[in-house]
Amino acid sequence: MxxxxxxxxxxxxxxxxxxxxxxxxxxxxxxxxxxxGVGSDDAYWAHVxxxxxIELSATEAAEAQMLAVSLVRDTRHKASIVSSxxxxxxxxxxxxxxxxxxxxxQLNRLFHTVRExxxxxxxxxxxFLQSVKEGSHLFQGITDSTMTHGEGWQFIQAGRFLERTVAxxxxxxxxxxxxxxxxxxxxxxxxxxxxxxxxxxxxxxYCKAYTADLQPxxxxxxxxxxxxxxxxIRFSAGALEKAVKEIGREVAHKRSSRVERIAGRLHATxxxxxxxxxxxxxxxxxxxxxxxxxxxxxxxxxQTYIAYPIEAALEA
Amino acid sequence: MAGVSSRxxxxxxxxxxxxxxxxxxxxxxDGSVRPHYERLYRGILNLEPGELRRRQQIADLSFLHQGITxxxxxxxxxxxxxxxxxxxxxxxTQQEWSRIxxxxxxxxxxxxxxxxxxxxxxRILNDGVVPRDMIYSCKHFRRQMRAFSVxxxxxxxxxxxxxxxxxxxxFVVLEDNVRVPSGVSYMLVSREVTKRIFPRTFRExxxxxxxxxxxxxxxxxxxxxxxxxxxxxxxxxxxGVFNSAYFEHAFLARQMGIELVEGRDLVTHDNFVYMRxxxxxxxxxxxxxxxxxxxxxxxxxRHDSSLGVPGLFNAYRAGNVSLANAxxxxxxxxxxxxxxxxxxxxxxxxxDPVLNNVETYQMSVANERRMVLDxxxxxxxxxxGESGGYGMLIGPHSTAAEREDFRHRIEADxxxxxxxxxxxxxxxxxLIDGTVQPRHVDLRPYIxxxxxxxxxxxxxxxxxxxxxxxxxxSSQGGxxxxxxxxxx
Numbered sequence: 001m002x003x004x005x006x007x008x009x010x011x012x013x014x015x016x017x018x019x020x021x022x023x024x025x026x027x028x029x030x031x032x033x034x035x036x037g038v039g040s041d042d043a044y045w046a047h048v049x050x051x052x053x054i055e056l057s058a059t060e061a062a063e064a065q066m067l068a069v070s071l072v073r074d075t076r077h078k079a080s081i082v083s084s085x086x087x088x089x090x091x092x093x094x095x096x097x098x099x100x101x102x103x104x105x106q107l108n109r110l111f112h113t114v115r116e117x118x119x120x121x122x123x124x125x126x127x128f129l130q131s132v133k134e135g136s137h138l139f140q141g142i143t144d145s146t147m148t149h150g151e152g153w154q155f156i157q158a159g160r161f162l163e164r165t166v167a168x169x170x171x172x173x174x175x176x177x178x179x180x181x182x183x184x185x186x187x188x189x190x191x192x193x194x195x196x197x198x199x200x201x202x203x204x205x206y207c208k209a210y211t212a213d214l215q216p217x218x219x220x221x222x223x224x225x226x227x228x229x230x231x232x233i234r235f236s237a238g239a240l241e242k243a244v245k246e247i248g249r250e251v252a253h254k255r256s257s258r259v260e261r262i263a264g265r266l267h268a269t270x271x272x273x274x275x276x277x278x279x280x281x282x283x284x285x286x287x288x289x290x291x292x293x294x295x296x297x298x299x300x301x302x303q304t305y306i307a308y309p310i311e312a313a314l315e316a
Numbered sequence: 317m318a319g320v321s322s323r324x325x326x327x328x329x330x331x332x333x334x335x336x337x338x339x340x341x342x343x344x345x346d347g348s349v350r351p352h353y354e355r356l357y358r359g360i361l362n363l364e365p366g367e368l369r370r371r372q373q374i375a376d377l378s379f380l381h382q383g384i385t386x387x388x389x390x391x392x393x394x395x396x397x398x399x400x401x402x403x404x405x406x407x408x409t410q411q412e413w414s415r416i417x418x419x420x421x422x423x424x425x426x427x428x429x430x431x432x433x434x435x436x437x438x439r440i441l442n443d444g445v446v447p448r449d450m451i452y453s454c455k456h457f458r459r460q461m462r463a464f465s466v467x468x469x470x471x472x473x474x475x476x477x478x479x480x481x482x483x484x485x486x487f488v489v490l491e492d493n494v495r496v497p498s499g500v501s502y503m504l505v506s507r508e509v510t511k512r513i514f515p516r517t518f519r520e521x522x523x524x525x526x527x528x529x530x531x532x533x534x535x536x537x538x539x540x541x542x543x544x545x546x547x548x549x550x551x552x553x554x555x556g557v558f559n560s561a562y563f564e565h566a567f568l569a570r571q572m573g574i575e576l577v578e579g580r581d582l583v584t585h586d587n588f589v590y591m592r593x594x595x596x597x598x599x600x601x602x603x604x605x606x607x608x609x610x611x612x613x614x615x616x617x618r619h620d621s622s623l624g625v626p627g628l629f630n631a632y633r634a635g636n637v638s639l640a641n642a643x644x645x646x647x648x649x650x651x652x653x654x655x656x657x658x659x660x661x662x663x664x665x666x667x668d669p670v671l672n673n674v675e676t677y678q679m680s681v682a683n684e685r686r687m688v689l690d691x692x693x694x695x696x697x698x699x700x701g702e703s704g705g706y707g708m709l710i711g712p713h714s715t716a717a718e719r720e721d722f723r724h725r726i727e728a729d730x731x732x733x734x735x736x737x738x739x740x741x742x743x744x745x746x747l748i749d750g751t752v753q754p755r756h757v758d759l760r761p762y763i764x765x766x767x768x769x770x771x772x773x774x775x776x777x778x779x780x781x782x783x784x785x786x787x788x789x790s791s792q793g794g795x796x797x798x799x800x801x802x803x804x
Contacts, residue, residue, distance in 0.1 A: 003592040004581050094557050097566045097576060151594065251595040305594040310583055313597040 003306045005095050006155045010301075012091035013159030016107075019084035020136035021167045022052060025199045026072060026081075027129040032195050041065050051174040051199075053166070054079060072125050073114075081132055082114050100146040103139065110135035151250040157243035158301065165236040165266075165294045168200055172223050172233070173287040176216070193219060200231040220283055221275040233290060234270035240297065241267040247305070255312070259300035266293040327361065329368065329751045339485050339742040340754060341406060352409045352802055353745075359517040360404075360752065369750045372403045375509045399502055400795035405510045406744045406757060406777040407521075413801045416479065416487055416761065417771050419671030422661060424475055424765045427494060427648045429664040431471040434647065435461045445663050446656045453731055454653065455701050456495070456646025458609060460616060464633055466642040467540045468766060473640035474533070474604075475763045476500070476775075479671070481742035488672045490758065492649040492657070494641065496606050499796070500762050501564035503776040504529060504571075506798040522803040524773035529762070530571035532770045537572075537602050539766050540638040548601035551575045551591060553582070555607045555623045565606050574604075584627030587634040602638045603628075609643050651700040651734045652678060679726050679733040688735040689726065692719045695735040697726065710786065712738050741786055746779055746797070756780045758788050759799065774799035 029048050033041065045064035046056055049071070060067060073082045089111045096104055113131055140160075147153050175196045179189060193214045197203040200223055209226075210218050226232035244263040248256035270290070278286045326333050326343075335343060342353040349357045360368060379398050408416075433440050434451055441448045451457055476497030478490040507526055511518055534550070541548035554565035556578050569576035581591050582600065590597035605612060611621040613629040631637045647653060655676040658669045677684040677695075688695050692711055699707035709722045726733045743754035761775030777799045778788035788794040 001594045002575065002577065002581050003594055004578065006594050097570050247594070253595055308592075308596075310585060310590075310597065313592075314585065 001098075001151050003308075005098050005152070007306050008091040008095045009098065009152050009155040010159040010306075012088045012095075012107075013156040014163040015084045015088035015091065016136050016139060017160045017163040018079075018167070019081045019088065020133055021164070022071065022079070022081050022084065023129040023132040023136075024201070025052060025171070026068065027126055027133075028195050028198045029068075030126055030129075032191055035191055047174065047178050051171045052079070053170040069125075072128065081129075085111055085114050085132070098152055100142070102142050102146045106135070106139045106142050110139065151247060154243045154246045154250065158240060158247065161236045161239040161243065162294060162298060164231065165233055165240060166291060168223065168231060168233050168236065169287045169290050169294070171196070171199060172220065173284055173291075176220065176283045190214065197223075202229060202231055205229050217275060217279060220279065224278070224283075224287075225270060225273050225275060227271070233287075234267070234273075237263075237267045237270050237290075237294075240294075244297065244301070251305070253304065255304050255308075259297065259304045262293065262300050263297045266290065266297060269293070328365070329360065330357075330745075332751045332753050333745065334754070336740075336743075337483055338740040338754075338756065339481050339483050341481075341742055341744040341757070342754075352407050355517050355521050356405065356407065356514070359514060366750070368403075368747060371513045372747055375401065375403050375513060378509070378512075379505070400781060401502070401506055401509060402746045402755075402779055402781070402795055402797040403509055403513050404745050404747055404752070405514070405798040405800045406759075407800045407802065408774065409802055410804060412487070413524075413773060415670060416759075417773075419487075419489075419669065420477055420761060420763050420771055421769045422665065422667065422670055423477065423489070423492070423657065424472060424763050424769065426661040426664050427475075427492065427657070428469065428471050428765060430660050431642075431645060431648055432466075432469050433664075435644065436463060440660070440663055443663075445659050446653070450652060450656070451647060454647050454650045456609065456644065456650060458644030460629065460633075461642070461644040467542070467635075467638045470540065470640075470766050471642040472645050472648065472765055473536055473540065473642075475765065476760045477763065479759045479761070480674070480739060481759075483740055483742075485742075486672070487759075488674050489657075490674055491651065491654060493760075494645045494649045496608060496641070497760075497762070498561040498564055498606075499760060499776045499778075500529060501567040502796045503762070503772075503774070503799070504567075506776070506796055510798040510800075518800075521800060524801040524803050526772040526774055529772045530568060532764055532772070533568070533604075534572045534574070536764045536766045536770065537574075537604055537640055540602050540640055542601055542635055542638055545601050549575075549599055550602045550604065551577045551582075551600050553577055553579065553603050553605040553607060553612075553625075555579075555611070559606075561606065568604075579607075579623045579625050582625040582628070584625060584631050587627075587631045587636050589625065589628060589631050589637045600637060602640065604640050609646060612639075612643065646701075651676075651698050652680070652731065655734065674736050674739060677735045679730040679735065684735075685726065685730055689723055692723065694738060696738050697722055697733055697735045700732055700734060710738065713786075738786075741780075741788075744777065744779070744797070746781065748781075748783075753783075755783070756786050756788070757797070773801035 025048065042062055042064045045068045046061040049056060049064055049068060056064060056067070070077050071080050074080050075082050075086065077083060089107050092099060092104060092107050113135065114128070143153070143156060175192070179192055193216070194203060197206050197219065202223060206219065206222050209222060222229065222232065224233050227234060229235055241263040245260055248260050325331050333343065335345070342350060342357065344350050376398070379401060430440065440446050441451065472494040474497060476493040476499060478493065479487050480490045481487050503526065537550050538548055552565055552569045552574055554562060554576060556562065559565070566576055575591065577591055583590050583592065583597065589600045589603070591600055607623050610618045612624040613626060614621045614624055615626045616629040628637070632639055632643070654673065655678060658673055661667060661669045677688050679685045679688065688697070692709070693714065695711045697709040697711070702708070709718060711719070741756040741758055744757045745752045746755040748755070757777050757779050759775055759777050761771055764770040777797045779795045779797055780786055780788045781795045
């Protein structure tokens with residue numbers, strides 16, 4: 001497979017996962033805002049933007065709500081949902097011959113939907129956000145059922161789960177840095193914890209495991225270490241490792257052992273992690289390590305398969 | 317032009333079918349339907365009213381779903397447009413076709429010999445058949461190709477020659493396209509459409525098959541493999557997704573099962589060309605390049621090109637990679653050289669041309685220039701290095717201001733212009749708003765040249781879908797239709 005094609009498939013998938021995650025987080029925050037009543041929300045939205053990995057300057061923080069609104073549809077904002085979908089489609093367009101026509105049609109349809117609904121007030125945004133989520137889910141289903149699960153599909157998997165590892169780690173880390181523990185169910189902070197779980201589609205799954213008794217330690221354990229919940233960090237890192245290994249197997253490449261080792265280490269760290277130790281040493285620090293190692297997987301993927309130096313390839 | 321005849325009108329949906337001075341492909345001057353169109357004509361008459369339109373909509377929809385589009389330049393988004401396709405086939409008899417086939421084979425053979433000659437000893441120039449300054453003033457002449465022997469002397473591997481039909485019914489050559497001719501994918505998909513719309517008629521008519529074009533192209537590309545390379549790796553080099561013919565590039569690559577690459581996918585090392593794959597660098601032996609000479613190698617040609625591959629030309633000259641078409645073929649389809657093609661055929665093959673040229677006046681020749689400038693409204697003026705219907709003046713349809721503009725341009729740079737009498741292209745039946753009406757058409761067959769010559773029967777018929785228009789280029793509001801060559 002051409003390196004450029006692998007690159008496009010990987011980014012198509014990352015952009016779409018990013019659009020879906022941003023849509024979910026903002027949708028849930030808009031809902032919480034209704035409960036919080038009237039007041040200045042800028043400080044709060046600055047926190048939300050940080051959970052999405054967006055760092056703000058002091059002046060920007062003062063208008064965080066405005067910024068958050070622009071994050072929905074403003075194409076000038078590179079992290080906005082519409083920009084992400086445009087990015088996914090542009091990457092797909094470069095490799096139209098490599099993906100199934102059903103995949104292309106669905107992504108194209110999603111693109112046209114978000115462009116048509118490109119204006120409207122914040123309050124109509126929820127329907128818009130819902131359609132982004134559904135569009136992304138549909139695309140994933142179509143991808144899994146119409147594309148050969150070969151090298152290209154594995155790059156799509158790698159992109160999706162690497163993006164998810166990064167997104168959930170930033171989200172959980174920021175929440176635990178900022179939020180105090182709730183005193184009881186009537187405490188408004190309680191809602192924030194529900195918001196965190198919902199942002200990872202994890203509220204119902206958490207309740208099944210631990211009942212609706214919301215304990216920060218348990219929430220952390222669920223979101224960071226759960227072995228089979230698809231939005232947990234451990235699950236995502238596991239899926240990432242699997243995709244990386246499969247790519248190495250398909251390509252049968254001497255140099256692929258390095259990236260496999262880095263992805264394997266990340267997954268192992270999470271698989272054998274212990275929540276009390278993690279909390280004791282600081283969840284923050286722990287997740288920073290996860291983020292750093294995920295970044296290393298990305299770089300190693302690039303160095304091995306996509307942007308390798310010619311000299312290295314000639315020796316092989 | 318409006319020669320309305322006194323004959324009885326044809327029945328619906330042909331009731332708006334009128335003849336004029338142009339040759340009509342379907343209807344003879346006496347108003348009868350030509351024998352080779354009989355089956356199609358009756359087939360259409362037998363359809364329920366509205367059925368034809370319904371079938372066309374199905375065809376359009378399938379174009380949309382398959383994403384058969386071309387790109388319109390100069391717009392930010394939504395730049396892909398569906399290629400306009402007319403569902404009624406244009407039909408040629410075996411007899412008409414075999415003459416065309418012979419003429420095209422003769423022409424491509426002569427043009428390949430001509431290119432080899434001018435890049436080597438230049439006999440034809442020494443003998444004064446073609447003026448030397450015509451060659452050296454041609455902007456597509458590549459001095460870097462001097463004394464370089466291209467693989468198997470195949471300079472032009474793929475050609476698309478535009479033919480038009482005179483009011484007399486004779487086919488003549490309007491222009492040769494021997495650099496990077498496009499449109500062959502539309503020929504193949506138009507065939508899919510007519511097979512779906514007229515399955516019975518198609519079968520009864522015994523239409524010659526064109527399905528083997530991709531395999532034939534692949535075989536011609538394989539034959540160009542560098543010496544000692546038995547299993548060549550072949551790639552199609554595209555300028556990328558923003559090019560107007562990107563659909564075709566992707567289509568052909570998929571049909572042939574070869575890799576579709578962009579310049580940034582290729583690297584050169586020690587005069588070999590490689591593509592970057594996830595499994596490392598893979599050697600490339602033959603490149604079917606769909607980018608112009610100017611852009612293939614920024615080290616040798618245009619330095620600002622980011623589409624090409626630095627070092628490609630050296631690898632090419634070292635014989636480690638073959639390009640189709642060769643570089644520098646543009647000399648042969650320069651519109652000023654075109655006027656010499658009949659002499660070129662006689663010079664190398666010692667035969668008379670089977671297909672004639674359109675009468676052409678060189679603006680660099682003083683008395684021809686004077687004659688044309690005095691009667692600009694009667695001529696079609698073309699810039700010699702342009703294609704795709706750009707840089708053209710159609711005298712009878714022009715305004716005084718446009719003619720004045722061209723007069724200045726011609727006087728400023730006469731070598732750059734030629735003029736031809738305005739020719740009434742033949743007309744073929746097309747489906748327009750549910751009725752069948754005649755529209756002007758041309759014909760672009762595709763010729764593959766190598767150790768043997770392959771010409772798939774028919775080619776792309778291009779249509780000027782606007783009533784009365786003579787311009788068939790897709791960039792200028794033209795469309796395409798399928799071409800049937802009857803086997804008996």
